[in-house]
Amino acid sequence: MPPRRRGPAPAQSNPPPPAPRTSGVILSVHPIWPDIQFTQGELFFECTLFLYSVLALFLQYLNIYKTLWWLPKSYWHYSLITEVIATISANRSQFVQSSLMIVEYAAIKTPVMTLIITSFLFSFNRVCHDFPSRSVLWFFFPVIFYVFIFRSEIFGWFGRLRDQLRKWRRREIEFSDVCERLMESPPAQIDLDSVLHMCSDNPAQIREEIQVLIDDLVLRFKKSIFAGVSTAFLSIMLPCIFVPYKTSQGMPQKILINELWECQLAIVVGLTAFSLYVAYLSPLNYLDLLHRAAIHLGSWHQIEGPRIGHTGSMSSAPSPWNELVLYADGETVQMPDGRCYRAKSSHVIKTVAAHPESSRHNTFFKVLRKHNYLINAMCLFECGLIVIQFWMLVLTNDWQHIVTFVLLMFANYLLFAKLFKDKIILGRIYEPSQEDLLLMHQLHQER
Numbered sequence: 001m002p003p004r005r006r007g008p009a010p011a012q013s014n015p016p017p018p019a020p021r022t023s024g025v026i027l028s029v030h031p032i033w034p035d036i037q038f039t040q041g042e043l044f045f046e047c048t049l050f051l052y053s054v055l056a057l058f059l060q061y062l063n064i065y066k067t068l069w070w071l072p073k074s075y076w077h078y079s080l081i082t083e084v085i086a087t088i089s090a091n092r093s094q095f096v097q098s099s100l101m102i103v104e105y106a107a108i109k110t111p112v113m114t115l116i117i118t119s120f121l122f123s124f125n126r127v128c129h130d131f132p133s134r135s136v137l138w139f140f141f142p143v144i145f146y147v148f149i150f151r152s153e154i155f156g157w158f159g160r161l162r163d164q165l166r167k168w169r170r171r172e173i174e175f176s177d178v179c180e181r182l183m184e185s186p187p188a189q190i191d192l193d194s195v196l197h198m199c200s201d202n203p204a205q206i207r208e209e210i211q212v213l214i215d216d217l218v219l220r221f222k223k224s225i226f227a228g229v230s231t232a233f234l235s236i237m238l239p240c241i242f243v244p245y246k247t248s249q250g251m252p253q254k255i256l257i258n259e260l261w262e263c264q265l266a267i268v269v270g271l272t273a274f275s276l277y278v279a280y281l282s283p284l285n286y287l288d289l290l291h292r293a294a295i296h297l298g299s300w301h302q303i304e305g306p307r308i309g310h311t312g313s314m315s316s317a318p319s320p321w322n323e324l325v326l327y328a329d330g331e332t333v334q335m336p337d338g339r340c341y342r343a344k345s346s347h348v349i350k351t352v353a354a355h356p357e358s359s360r361h362n363t364f365f366k367v368l369r370k371h372n373y374l375i376n377a378m379c380l381f382e383c384g385l386i387v388i389q390f391w392m393l394v395l396t397n398d399w400q401h402i403v404t405f406v407l408l409m410f411a412n413y414l415l416f417a418k419l420f421k422d423k424i425i426l427g428r429i430y431e432p433s434q435e436d437l438l439l440m441h442q443l444h445q446e447r
Contacts, residue, residue, distance in 0.1 A: 045280045049227070049273065052411055056235040056269045059404040063265070064239060064257060138241050142230045149222050189223075190216050192285055197292040203326045203353035206296050207361075213293055214360055220281040228274030236266040264392065265404065271385055272411055278378065279415055284422050287374050294368035297361060298352030300341035303332065327352045371430045375423045382416045 147154060167173045190212070200206055240262055243255050318340045321333035329345035335356060343352040346369050354361035367373055386409065393405040428436050 049231070049276060052273065052276070053231050053235045055407060056231070057239065059400075059407060060236050060239050060265070063261070063400050063404060064243060064255065135241055138238065141233060145229060146226060149226055153219075189220055189281065192283065192289070195289070197289050199292075199296065201326055201351075203324065206293070206353040207355065209293055210297050210354075210361065210364060213290060214364060217290070221278075224274050224277040224281060227277040228270040228272075231273035232266040232270030236262065236269050261401065268385070268389060268392075268408065272408065272415075275378070275382055275385065275415060276411070279419060282374070282378070284426060287426070288371070290368045290374070291371045294365050295346035295348050296351075297354045297365050298327075298329075298343060298345040298349075299354050299362045299365040300333075300352065300356040301344055302356075303340050303342050321356055323355075372423065372426060375419065375426055379416070379419045379423055382412060382419055386412045386416060 164173065164177060168175055168177070197209075200209075240257055243257065318332040318334035321335055321341075327333065327343045329343055329350045329352065331343045331352075332340055333343075333356060334340045339357075341356040345352050346365075354365065389405055389409050389412065393402065393409075396402060396405070
């Protein structure tokens with residue numbers, strides 16, 4: 001519903017607060033999306049990122065050893081294995097499900113887990129035997145970085161568990177509830193297949209939706225950072241740490257490592273893995289969801305308030321901000337501390353629901369008020385990464401560096417093509433040409 005218009009304020013010292021608006025759902029002002037596939041499968045993406053990590057690891061070994069393959073222990077006959085087990089689910093009878101579970105554990109999970117544990121223990125034993133203890137501590141870097149970047153989520157989980165334990169000690173809940181909290185999965189991003197944007201004129205509902213989206217956006221960004229850093233560390237930095245420093249006979253040996261080149265390669269691999277994860281966690285329907293919520297939010301700009309003793313027009317004097325009011329574009333409000341703000345809405349929806357003193361709300365609106373801001377930023381980031389790699393390729397003379405850049409740049413080429421395609425789709429949906437309108441009209445008639 002449209003925002004309430006105010007007339008001249010009555011001549012009284014304490015005007016009554018504005019009446020709250022009637023909450024409800026308004027008609028959608030957003031464009032209709034075609035029926036297309038937005039996200040790729042999780043297993044497919046994880047396999048893609050894994051293959052990219054393996055490629056980066058292979059190229060790193062190529063850069064470290066080059067043509068020194070004849071040195072003793074310049075390569076290893078064992079490796080670390082990662083477990084990948086897909087969850088099998090099917091709508092079958094109880095007997096069939098029980099049989100499948102037996103087959104799953106007896107024929108797949110138990111042998112694979114035994115192989116993984118055996119390989120890990122063998123590899124870890126060789127590493128502990130051949131390298132000093134300080135080198136082994138580097139294996140814990142990803143765990144430490146994970147705790148650092150997700151510390152708020154981890155501390156929140158421990159806080160909720162502590163509260164459950166206190167209730168259990170007071171016999172308010174059963175121990176099974178504590179076990180459920182203990183087995184609670186970590187925070188996950190919202191399910192885009194089941195979450196839809198609902199156009200509302202209730203400012204409290206709009207701010208609640210924005211808070212959920214901000215927390216989800218921060219969580220996705222943290223996951224992307226962790227993926228980039230961990231990929232660069234495990235595939236680039238860790239092989240440098242565990243370069244053999246002695247032969248099988250115990251004689252010292254030295255393998256020259258170009259530290260500057262390794263740092264450059266780690267940055268390139270980390271940024272590429274980061275961009276891959278960002279593109280995977282930010283499909284088109286997610287970007288559109290953020291934009292739709294942002295144009296309902298609006299923002300505020302701080303202005304100079306009336307000075308003490310100012311006797312201007314009462315109709316232009318700011319009114320106290322009320323959290324239950326949906327303000328129109330250009331309206332001014334005053335906070336309890338005396339600061340004044342002017343509402344600035346989007347060009348689509350001429351109302352503002354944001355909190356005037358919330359920097360997160362203002363930043364969210366500035367970044368996402370245009371439908372193509374994020375996708376343009378992602379395209380520019382990927383294009384800049386390709387230009388940097390191409391410039392480094394031009395400046396290098398070593399054959400192994402050339403092979404490394406040529407192979408690693410393929411991932412950036414594919415990702416840039418995918419992002420540019422998404423940019424074109426998003427632009428044609430929000431700014432359709434005459435041909436697009438005619439095509440949509442024909443499709444609508446056929447249905």
